[in-house]
Amino acid sequence: MKHQFAMRVGPVGFRIGSAWRAPVEQLAALYAGYPGADVPDFTVRLGPPSPWRRWLRPAVALAGDFTLPDTAPLPLAHALLAAEMGMNLQVALGHRRHLLLHAAAVERGGRAIVMTGESGAGKSTLATLLGARGWRFMGDEFVLLDPATGMIHAFPRLVSLKNRAIDAVAAALPDARFGPLLTGTPKGDIRHLVPDARAVAAMDDPAMPALLLFPRFGADAAVRPVAAGEAFVRLTQASTNYVALGERGFDTLTRFARDVPKVAVDYPDGEAAIAQVEALWAAL
Amino acid sequence: MGGAVTLAALLAAPAKADALPQEKWAGVIAAARAEQLLGALACRLSGIAVPERVGAILHDARDMAAESRRAALWEAEMARRVLAPLAVPVVLLKGTAFVAGGLAAGQGRMIGDLDVLVPRAALDDVERALLATGWEWAKPDAYDDVYYRRWMHELPPLLHRDRDRLIDVHHTILPPTARITPDADALLAGARPLGNGLSIPAPEDMVVHAAIHLLADGDLAGGLRNLWDIDRLLFEFGEEDGAFWSRLRARAALHQAVGVVARAVRLSHALFATAVPDDWRGLRAGDAWFRRRLLARDEWGRETRAATRAAFYIRSHWMRMPPPLLARHLAIKAWKRVAPARS
Incomplete structure (x- = not known):
């Protein structure tokens, strides 16, 4: 995806891709003290639910390796929450080591x-x-x-x-x-x-x-x-x-x-x- | 290069993993998860040197597949106990058949629903027995129900209320309205008993069914996994005995699926370097479209090639039923989508 950021939280590495620059900049600033993830365990995608929603009333659909059906998109202003929900979802549904x-x-x-x-x-x-x-x-x-x-x-x-x-x-x-x-x-x-x-x-x-x-x-x-x-x-x-x-x-x-x-x-x-x-x- | 392309290359030649640059792995893993192939990839790469973090992810994927296998076999056992008193043949299909038969195609396979084939004459008894023991309609919609019973090759899906698992009870392997008509009686008659009252299809029938499932039923979503099933079946059966390929050709003819099976074998050879006899090789006109569709997945796990996918979606309906019936079905479906919004 156009913009991306990777970091590790405890034993779990994440890769977050975004169609917009702003969410990745926010994440990079807040997670600045965390190590990177050379091979992330999970991928989270922040993209528009349909092509025009990238520009027009921009909204973030929750996507990634693991998804739940029928999750409502969030406005772009809430992209940090979308990233948080996406990361939680990957761990909740995908993590098996613990x-x-x-x-x-x-x-x-x-x-x-x-x-x-x-x-x-x-x-x-x-x-x-x-x-x-x-x-x-x-x-x-x-x-x-x-x-x-x-x-x-x-x-x-x-x-x-x-x-x-x-x-x-x-x-x-x-x-x-x-x-x-x-x-x-x-x-x-x-x-x-x-x-x-x-x-x-x-x-x-x-x-x-x-x-x-x-x-x-x-x-x-x-x-x-x-x-x-x-x-x-x-x-x-x-x-x-x-x-x-x-x-x-x-x-x-x-x-x-x-x-x-x-x-x-x-x-x-x-x-x-x-x-x-x-x-x-x-x-x- | 897309994630699915690298994924297919690794499945075909696992030794290449050694030379894969570290930054490529995230894309391969995302594509493999999206195609439900991470468990298969993990089994395929056992014993091959990969970066440490990749090894941990693949280890987890093998664990997940082992648990998936256990749950699938347990679900088959639950159905067996309920259906045993009916004394009708029950043939396991797809993923559950692969793991129950101990086949290479079951290695790392993720298995969701339990698919079984029973004689059409036994359908009512089977349905009654399941409904009496905890299975419930998963789609309680009157039109869907009538549609399934009249036009489909299976009962409407049944969900077990405690275990939350779906069972698809088939009486044949394609809708009766489809362009080709497989011989369900021959599938039942040729099935190999597992010794516990259940059976799995004969090797050639398993390949024919996998090919029909991939190419004659549906829009090829998730098709790369289904093609990998075919590669593993051909790899195992083709190696076992020299007469397999001629039996496969005869069996494909019996099920009216010569073209479908031949294309599946060509694609498997092209994408996964499956060892197949010379006269089964060589891509034909149209195969490139299938290849393009099967590899429509990027290194973020996203679907790509929207126009190709749309074309295959239309094709899936075209194959499934004659145009007047299709028009009627789509009209009713569209009306049902609009109607609730109006009321």
Whole structure:
């Protein structure tokens, strides 16, 4: 394609081709600190859904090695979101080296906290806030669980902050680098945050999972242990390649659900959540 | 040079991978994924030195194909258990037949639907048995349903509600309205038992079916994979015994598919350097168009040559049914697209 950019996020290399210059320039600026990808694992294409939409009300259709039927095109102004969705889709449908969990993770001293939950549970915000308090940010979308070692690998792509989280994180991280504010996307307002230099520099260092959290934003502070069976079932829902990995996926997930302490955490705000997480960590 | 061209060259001569510049690999991988051939390429390149990152991608592709094989064989077993009490012949077709028969064509093959052939007289019983055990109509539209039953060579596709897998139950291998009429009874009679109640078509019939599927049914979308199936079948059967090629010619005649099979063999030889006897070689008039269509994929995995593809799309309908019937079908389809928008 006319414009292209390649980079590696954790163990996954991407090649992004675009019919327009602007999306590639934005990506290149935001992913400037990331290594390149000599042979990318996946190709993402940002092109018009029909030839005239390149010029006339320009729109980006999501395409690449793996696609979903009936994904609506996005306006060119939201091309960064299209690129993010395209990259996520390739990993979700194509990655086989690790068991994928839709989760965020942070690391300290070689051991990691994995946080999983539905969209809106506050994974991204929580992981970002912890990243500002001495933890190493490992990712806010996918946690990659290694079937051979049981360790988790980082996938520190740009953090996709939504709606209220945008201002909350901007206040907590005044020196951080952000992408442009994308207003009125199908997911509301979105702004991308560049993970700090440490998260990128250490992204090839795996960590041993030590705590699995099921955070939930908006309720009174509460903490409850989660049994292995419940955790297993919830994680099968949170994995995009559990079925595709077959027996390897089952073995990896049962070991993870059995061996790692599991806690559900309800929290009213970010400060309370951090205090709850630190207390749980200290008690391990 | 397009991604599909390099892909075909590597499938034909895997040793060339050694000399492929690193920057070419992304294009080959994207084209192979788009053509559903990455698993086949990965199996073909086993043991050949490739850049480390390429090796990891090919390793994953072999894993994916192994899982695809396992799921396909399991789906065949599920159907076998349901259909066994009917005591009717059930012949596996296409990808599932390749892996069930342990054939080279199954190496790295991605398999989606389960395709089976049963006698036309058993169709109602088979349908009832499947509907009673978890399969459901995938296209619950009255016109589509009537269309399939009246004009097609298979039941409307059935989806299993728990396993989310499609089964296509065929009673022959081309629509009855098509220009050529394969002999479904001969396909059933010649099938080779697998020992578990299921069977797969005879070698020559498998080649004839693959050729018909590629060239006489559809617009050649995904055709490179279907041609690769043919290359692998010819490679394996042609090597096994010297009489294969004369049996193939006779069988093609029986199924009214002499021209189709001959063209498939010529294209396989031209694109994949398949070893074929001298009198099966040499491209004829028109073959260049097929070659052009089969390789219409660039190094970003995009389809190219829109006009050629459109021509083959029109051809697919032209072959499938006589013009008056086609006109009626397209009119109804068009009306059904417009009608919901109006109401």
